[in-house]
Amino acid sequence: MAVLVRVLGDIDLVEEAVQDAFAAAVQRWPTDGIPPSPAGWIITTARNRAIDRLRRESRRDAKHAQAALLHEAGAPREEGPVRDDRLRLIFTCCHPALAPAAQVALTLRLLGGLTTPEIARAFLVPEATTAQRIVRAKGKIRDARIPYRIPYDADLPERLRAVLAVVYLIFNEGYAASSGDRLVREDLCAEAIRLGRLLAELMPDEPEVLGLLALMLLTQSRRAARTSATGELVVLSDQDRALWDRELVAEGQEIVRRCLRRNQPGPYQIQAAINAVHSDGPPTDWWQILQLYDQLMAVAPSPVVALNRAVAVAEVDGPEAALAIVDGLDLDRSYVFHSVRADLLRRLGRAAEAATAYDEALARTANAAEIAFLRGRRDELG
Amino acid sequence: MKQYLLSIYQPDGDPPPPEVLDPIMRDLAKLNDEMRAAGAWVFAVGLHEASTATTLRSRDGEVLVTDGPYAEGKEHLGGFTIVAAEDLDAALAWGRKLAEVLSPLAVEVRPIQGLSQGEG
Numbered sequence: 001m002a003v004l005v006r007v008l009g010d011i012d013l014v015e016e017a018v019q020d021a022f023a024a025a026v027q028r029w030p031t032d033g034i035p036p037s038p039a040g041w042i043i044t045t046a047r048n049r050a051i052d053r054l055r056r057e058s059r060r061d062a063k064h065a066q067a068a069l070l071h072e073a074g075a076p077r078e079e080g081p082v083r084d085d086r087l088r089l090i091f092t093c094c095h096p097a098l099a100p101a102a103q104v105a106l107t108l109r110l111l112g113g114l115t116t117p118e119i120a121r122a123f124l125v126p127e128a129t130t131a132q133r134i135v136r137a138k139g140k141i142r143d144a145r146i147p148y149r150i151p152y153d154a155d156l157p158e159r160l161r162a163v164l165a166v167v168y169l170i171f172n173e174g175y176a177a178s179s180g181d182r183l184v185r186e187d188l189c190a191e192a193i194r195l196g197r198l199l200a201e202l203m204p205d206e207p208e209v210l211g212l213l214a215l216m217l218l219t220q221s222r223r224a225a226r227t228s229a230t231g232e233l234v235v236l237s238d239q240d241r242a243l244w245d246r247e248l249v250a251e252g253q254e255i256v257r258r259c260l261r262r263n264q265p266g267p268y269q270i271q272a273a274i275n276a277v278h279s280d281g282p283p284t285d286w287w288q289i290l291q292l293y294d295q296l297m298a299v300a301p302s303p304v305v306a307l308n309r310a311v312a313v314a315e316v317d318g319p320e321a322a323l324a325i326v327d328g329l330d331l332d333r334s335y336v337f338h339s340v341r342a343d344l345l346r347r348l349g350r351a352a353e354a355a356t357a358y359d360e361a362l363a364r365t366a367n368a369a370e371i372a373f374l375r376g377r378r379d380e381l382g
Numbered sequence: 383m384k385q386y387l388l389s390i391y392q393p394d395g396d397p398p399p400p401e402v403l404d405p406i407m408r409d410l411a412k413l414n415d416e417m418r419a420a421g422a423w424v425f426a427v428g429l430h431e432a433s434t435a436t437t438l439r440s441r442d443g444e445v446l447v448t449d450g451p452y453a454e455g456k457e458h459l460g461g462f463t464i465v466a467a468e469d470l471d472a473a474l475a476w477g478r479k480l481a482e483v484l485s486p487l488a489v490e491v492r493p494i495q496g497l498s499q500g501e502g
Contacts, residue, residue: 097470144493145384147469155471 012138086111087202088148090195094163095146102137103166105130111198112170112191122188123173160203164212164268167195171216175223176367189220207262211269214255218275221248233373236278249279267300286315303329307337319347335364339374351381383466385424385494386473388480392460392487394432409483417465422476424464432458460487464494 093106104123108114114122120130140146151159174188196213203209225243228234256276259269274292277285293309306329314322323344331337342357358378365371397403417423432451435458439446451458463480467473473491481489 095470097474143495144386144473144491145469147471149469149471151471 084150085148086198087150090163090199090202091151091159092141092146092148094159094166095141096159096162097144097146098137098140099133100166100169101125102133103162104169105133106137107166107195108170108191109134111195114187114191118187122185160206160208163199164208167192167199168212168216168268170195171219175219186223189216189223192216193220207259207264208266208268210255210259211266211272214252214259214272215268215275217248217252217255218272218279221245221252221279227369231369231372232376233367233369235373237284241282244279252276253279265295265299267296270296270299284315286312290316303331304334304336307331307334307340311340314344314347319344323348333364335361335370335374337361338364342374342377346377346381354378355381383468384473385464385466386470386477387490387492387494388463388465388473388477389459389490389492390461390463390480390484390487391457391490392484393457406483413479413483414463416479417463417476422465422467422472424466426461426463428461429459431460457488 090107090111093110094103098106101123105119108119108122109116116131116134117127120127123130150156170188171192174185174190174192193213193216196209196216199206199209200213221244222236222239224245225239225241226234234240252272253276256269256272259265259272270292274289274296277289277292290309290312293305293312296305297309307326310322310325310329313325323341326337326341326344329337338357338361342354342361345351345354345357355378358374358381362371362374362378365374398406414423414426417426435451437448437450437452439448463476465473465476467476470491470493473493477489477491481487
């Protein structure tokens with residue numbers, strides 16, 4: 001599809017043409033047999049259908065010119081160019097001139113293959129809103145001529161960051177599951193990992209691409225252990241390690257080792273490395289985790305990173321040192337902030353303050369698993 | 383080639399004093415030269431302030447004349463540049479330079495209809 005989008009420059013036209021081609025395949029392949037190159041057959045057929053459509057639907061000169069251009073474009077090849085075209089399409093879908101919500105919807109629609117209703121359900125947005133977002137984004141790509149191109153070297157780091165952010169956002173939306181249809185949301189994690197694998201295949205020399213893939217694999221490996229049979233959130237230290245997906249752990253750790261050998265650290269690689277350490281043991285090597293958080297604070301400082309670092313500080317230097325860090329953070333709106341604070345106060349024997357902090361955390365989440373976990377902890381205070 | 387409108391939005395009121403404005407205008411002239419040298423420059427203008435605008439609207443065969451700009455607000459169109467560019471990335475690259483020269487003013491980039499098919 002990406003091949004045709006580049007040639008035709010009109011995503012709607014291509015979608016229709018590809019649908020036509022598949023419909024033709026369903027009719028003809030059972031009787032004529034499957035062609036030697038099915039993908040090539042679909043591309044060629046879709047291209048011809050697009051030409052027919054352009055001729056049929058419009059008499060405008062411009063459209064005729066477009067149809068003529070197609071005839072000259074020659075038969076598209078399958079291997080190298082198809083891979084490059086998919087990469088071009090990723091960069092187009094994640095173009096910074098499109099709103100983040102539109103980038104996500106477009107990526108899932110054109111590269112993930114989710115339908116518009118599926119995307120709407122996954123993000124708890126009305127279907128009409130999602131459909132409109134996609135239509136508008138496609139219209140902007142066409143009218144403002146957002147290019148189908150791998151960005152120039154000078155722009156590549158920034159543009160790649162945008163692509164990785166979209167993929168990670170899709171993953172987190174599936175993983176955090178703040179509410180909504182559970183199955184569809186798990187699909188989002190699978191989609192994000194599939195996109196991560198695609199990126200790693202297309203850009204094998206970008207360490208942050210590998211870092212993001214490893215981070216998602218290692219996070220996903222703990223999915224089954226993350227909630228109890230009664231649907232309660234289980235924190236990392238209490239998880240049943242037998243429930244971890246060993247294959248995902250092994251694959252994620254192998255990628256992290258590859259990144260370490262390359263020695264070009266970035267935020268995703270460091271987060272993946274932290275998760276790789278968590279996947280080792282027991283006991284957990286908190287000193288190493290703290291080192292990695294120090295490194296993460298150096299390249300990508302944020303209050304959330306500082307909060308996570310404080311959890312490691314509590315293990316290495318004790319809860320008092322960690323609480324001093326946490327109290328200096330401006331994260332009042334985050335339930336995790338209050339939950340971490342509550343836990344530190346509990347460990348320091350300040351039960352009344354801990355109970356208040358658990359209440360603050362409870363007031364800031366709607367996720368059933370998190371609520372059950374926080375209530376349980378608060379009730380244990382006695 | 384496609385053409386893009388780069389609109390410059392500036393706050394109403396007096397312009398900055400000469401010691402601030404002069405270097406900006408020099409940089410702007412330099413940028414216009416750069417656009418011309420690259421073959422991207424199509425047209426550029428600066429406008430008088432929004433209070434000098436007159437707005438017209440025809441309803442039921444009658445044209446209503448209003449003193450002032452169409453949209454009420456604290457910022458108005460202060461000028462614009464039209465550039466010819468291969469695609470949005472190229473247009474945004476010019477827009478970025480314009481925004482840097484005119485910081486902190488906002489620059490809006492919009493594609494102009496037509497001139498897109500067959501020529502690119």
